Amino acid sequence: MENKNMKIDAKRFLKSELTKRDITYVQLAKLMQEKGYNENADTIRTKIYRGSFSFAFVLAVCESINIDILFKDKTY
Secondary structure (H helix, E strand, O other): HHHHHHHHHHHHHHHHHHOOOOOOOOHHHHHHHOOOOOOOOHHHHHHHHHHHHHHHHHHHHHHHOOOOOOOOOOOO
């Protein structure tokens, strides 16, 4: 069950960040291609809709739309 929730959270994160920046899947594909990633709008849309993407994909999207991900240790 937890894995399903993480998948939903990851989808929401990507959709939210794209919406905040008013970036469409077509625009994202172009930005990703400019960074050297081989993605097109249809595959991006499908990956995000299904929630079937790797962490590497999340990092590539973040790099393409200029987001830094910071990690915080939960034990502190």
